[in-house]
Amino acid sequence: MDPKTYKFDTLSLHAGYQPSKNAGSRQIPIYQTTSYMFDDVDHAAALFNLERGGHIYSRMSNPTVQVLEERVCALEGGTAALATASGMSAIFLTIMTLCNAGDHMVVSSQLYGGTVNLFRLTLPKFGIKTTFVKPRDTEGFKKAIQPNTKGIFGELVGNPGNELMNMPEVSKIAKEAGIPLIIDSTYQTPYLCRPFEHGADLVVHSLTKWMSGNGSSMAGILVEGGTFDWMQNDKFPSMTEPYEGYHGLSFAEEFGPTAFTMMARAEGMRDMGPCLAPQNAWNILHGIETLSLRMEKHCSNALKMVDYLSNHESVAWVSHASAPGHPDKELAEKILPKGTGSMIAFGIKGGKEAGAAFINNVKLASHLANVGDARTLVIHPASATHSQMDEATLKFAGLSHDMIRLSVGLEDFEDIVNDFEDGFRAAKKPRLVANK
Amino acid sequence: MKFKVRGIDTFASTGGRPFDKNKPLIVFVHGSGLSHMVWVLQTRYFAFRGYSVLAVDLPGHGLSSGESLKTIEEMGNWVGDAIEAVGCKQASLVGHSQGCLVTMECVAQHSKKIKTLTLMGGASAIPMNPELLSLAEESNPKAVDLMMDFAHGPAGHFGGHPVPGLYHLNVGSMIVQNKEIKDTLGVDFRACDNYKNGPEIAKNLNLPTLSILGAQDRMCRLKDGKILADYIKGSEVHVIENCGHMMLLEEADQTLEILKKFILKNDPIK
Numbered sequence: 001m002d003p004k005t006y007k008f009d010t011l012s013l014h015a016g017y018q019p020s021k022n023a024g025s026r027q028i029p030i031y032q033t034t035s036y037m038f039d040d041v042d043h044a045a046a047l048f049n050l051e052r053g054g055h056i057y058s059r060m061s062n063p064t065v066q067v068l069e070e071r072v073c074a075l076e077g078g079t080a081a082l083a084t085a086s087g088m089s090a091i092f093l094t095i096m097t098l099c100n101a102g103d104h105m106v107v108s109s110q111l112y113g114g115t116v117n118l119f120r121l122t123l124p125k126f127g128i129k130t131t132f133v134k135p136r137d138t139e140g141f142k143k144a145i146q147p148n149t150k151g152i153f154g155e156l157v158g159n160p161g162n163e164l165m166n167m168p169e170v171s172k173i174a175k176e177a178g179i180p181l182i183i184d185s186t187y188q189t190p191y192l193c194r195p196f197e198h199g200a201d202l203v204v205h206s207l208t209k210w211m212s213g214n215g216s217s218m219a220g221i222l223v224e225g226g227t228f229d230w231m232q233n234d235k236f237p238s239m240t241e242p243y244e245g246y247h248g249l250s251f252a253e254e255f256g257p258t259a260f261t262m263m264a265r266a267e268g269m270r271d272m273g274p275c276l277a278p279q280n281a282w283n284i285l286h287g288i289e290t291l292s293l294r295m296e297k298h299c300s301n302a303l304k305m306v307d308y309l310s311n312h313e314s315v316a317w318v319s320h321a322s323a324p325g326h327p328d329k330e331l332a333e334k335i336l337p338k339g340t341g342s343m344i345a346f347g348i349k350g351g352k353e354a355g356a357a358f359i360n361n362v363k364l365a366s367h368l369a370n371v372g373d374a375r376t377l378v379i380h381p382a383s384a385t386h387s388q389m390d391e392a393t394l395k396f397a398g399l400s401h402d403m404i405r406l407s408v409g410l411e412d413f414e415d416i417v418n419d420f421e422d423g424f425r426a427a428k429k430p431r432l433v434a435n436k
Numbered sequence: 437m438k439f440k441v442r443g444i445d446t447f448a449s450t451g452g453r454p455f456d457k458n459k460p461l462i463v464f465v466h467g468s469g470l471s472h473m474v475w476v477l478q479t480r481y482f483a484f485r486g487y488s489v490l491a492v493d494l495p496g497h498g499l500s501s502g503e504s505l506k507t508i509e510e511m512g513n514w515v516g517d518a519i520e521a522v523g524c525k526q527a528s529l530v531g532h533s534q535g536c537l538v539t540m541e542c543v544a545q546h547s548k549k550i551k552t553l554t555l556m557g558g559a560s561a562i563p564m565n566p567e568l569l570s571l572a573e574e575s576n577p578k579a580v581d582l583m584m585d586f587a588h589g590p591a592g593h594f595g596g597h598p599v600p601g602l603y604h605l606n607v608g609s610m611i612v613q614n615k616e617i618k619d620t621l622g623v624d625f626r627a628c629d630n631y632k633n634g635p636e637i638a639k640n641l642n643l644p645t646l647s648i649l650g651a652q653d654r655m656c657r658l659k660d661g662k663i664l665a666d667y668i669k670g671s672e673v674h675v676i677e678n679c680g681h682m683m684l685l686e687e688a689d690q691t692l693e694i695l696k697k698f699i700l701k702n703d704p705i706k
């Protein structure tokens with residue numbers, strides 16, 4: 001006897017939506033509205049007081065956005081989710097729900113640059129301090145924990161170095177300390193990894209990337225695993241003690257496995273307001289319908305690219321957790337059995353100038369500051385995003401002058417290769433090739 | 437709220453209002469392996485409308501200490517003691533699934549204490565599938581997956597939780613999995629399987645009774661719910677369409693509306 005609950009691909013098409021409750025509309029309607037009619041004053045009071053479910057105002061929730069929340073939640077195996085206007089706002093809301101002024105976070109040092117800035121520069125303005133730990137330094141996470149530490153945060157596969165954080169081991173450290181482990185799973189999507197199955201308690205995503213795949217819309221999401229016991233210690237008073245904003249409600253007592261998301265919405269979304277537009281939620285949902293198909297091809301194209309680049313005379317080195325000799329290969333095989341994603345970093349022979357020439361002479365690959373589009377994307381950090389940095393600072397960020405960051409798309413592999421050949425040819429004689 | 441029943445620390449949600457023993461009391465009793473958390477979309481409403489509410493965690497469940505009680509008879513008796521423990525003389529009872537058997541037992545053993553009885557997703561007996569029972573007794577998480585499968589109707593399998601952002605199949609499953617499965621779900625399933633007093637008690641009930649049934653309930657089938665309701669003299673029956681066993685979540689609003697009318701009529705605020 002096996003449960004007949006829907007599986008991953010089915011959920012990515014159907015979870016969170018019932019046509020019969022939406023005029024039979026097979027596609028999800030875009031509820032382009034700010035607010036929702038109350039039946040009467042009793043109904044209004046009940047909604048405001050979290051006595052019953054429903055929508056009040058689209059800052060707090062919206063029926064189209066709700067489908068996205070449930071769908072990602074179902075795919076991740078979580079209990080509750082809260083969609084936000086961008087990946088950054090999902091991370092910010094998560095930390096603001098978790099921490100008070102005077103608190104501390106332990107954070108992996110290999111993160112998306114925006115997230116580094118948030119922890120390094122912005123959160124200290126709110127009195128929240130961070131200790132950064134190298135992703136492979138599992139013991140370092142333990143050592144960095146202080147009495148006021150409220151969580152451990154990391155990306156499973158660090159960007160751009162492709163170093164893996166040992167999530168199962170780090171989760172044990174978090175559990176021992178009575179604090180949650182939060183994973184930014186943007187690069188994996190639930191197709192490649194479901195962090196709750198490896199001990200994570202909260203997951204965040206920039207849905208802007210592979211989840212949507214279409215590069216049309218900004219969005220983020222916080223997903224709760226329902227695993228963390230907020231009442232096990234006195235570290236999380238805003239979750240466990242009566243909350244004045246809702247007549248003395250204790251979120252942990254009342255909502256248990258969904259308490260964090262309920263709090264993040266009722267307080268964070270209410271007061272900070274980074275809500276997701278329904279049109280954008282719809283665009284992302286459209287992408288999620290084909291998540292498995294796309295991720296499979298992203299990963300197979302990436303494997304072919306790793307092979308092609310590793311054997312190319314103009315390439316000095318290739319970094320991808322699938323690459324031969326990658327130090328985390330074994331761990332990757334264990335927690336990312338379906339593939340290690342489509343982000344590749346490689347070094348081009350000839351350094352910074354060669355890198356710039358390569359970028360200026362590829363035509364199919366798009367030169368831009370995003371990742372996880374269905375199209376192949378390239379950037380040369382040393383001459384673009386990080387052009388102001390000196391050698392030492394570049395090194396701290398895990399970058400080098402010769403590094404090109406590649407987000408492998410879904411095009412025909414041969415077309416990507418032909419395009420790259422043009423780039424490599426130009427990179428051999430960078431001085432002869434003018435800027436476009 | 438924490439209080440003691442038979443000397444053991446017990447938790448009950450009071451629906452977000454301080455408990456007041458002078459207000460009419462409604463006690464909610466959860467189903468197998470679950471806890472007070474399943475009732476949040478019914479309890480808060482009454483708590484903010486002049487009632488005192490206790491959504492209890494049975495011993496060993498949710499936030500209550502102690503060991504799970506082994507029989508429905510003991511659980512029914514315990515609910516009666518819990519009402520006394522908070523200093524109340526009478527209460528309306530609301531049960532879901534196993535909680536229906538427990539509340540019926542409570543009426544049988546403590547008849548003077550109970551004003552009204554609401555049975556959601558009930559049946560006069562809940563024999564367990566032997567495979568499911570042994571999986572639960574072995575703490576196999578597959579038992580929880582099967583339970584969530586059976587407990588939700590075809591519509592509920594798609595999600596569509598009334599509270600934006602919640603995915604109810606996984607909410608239910610985490611409530612069960614956050615405890616040792618064999619000590620809660622396993623014990624409860626065995627207690628349900630063993631329980632045989634249902635029909636006899638139902639035939640002798642003599643108080644205002646409401647049955648709320650899901651048209652597509654696969655845990656306690658609609659026809660079994662109707663048989664139970666037929667045993668009970670003058671029982672009101674409401675069938676919710678497109679709904680499985682978890683009506684209190686799957687169709688929380690309809691469930692609340694039906695319950696509201698029944699309670700306001702039969703146990704009004706004086």
Ligand SMILES: Cc1ncc(COP(=O)(O)O)c(C=O)c1O
Nearest residue numbers: 086087088112184186206208219
């Ligand atoms: C891993 C990761 N997390 C978070 C973000 C931020 O997301 P957004 O750009 O949607 O705000 C990004 C963006 O590049 C990212 O790559």
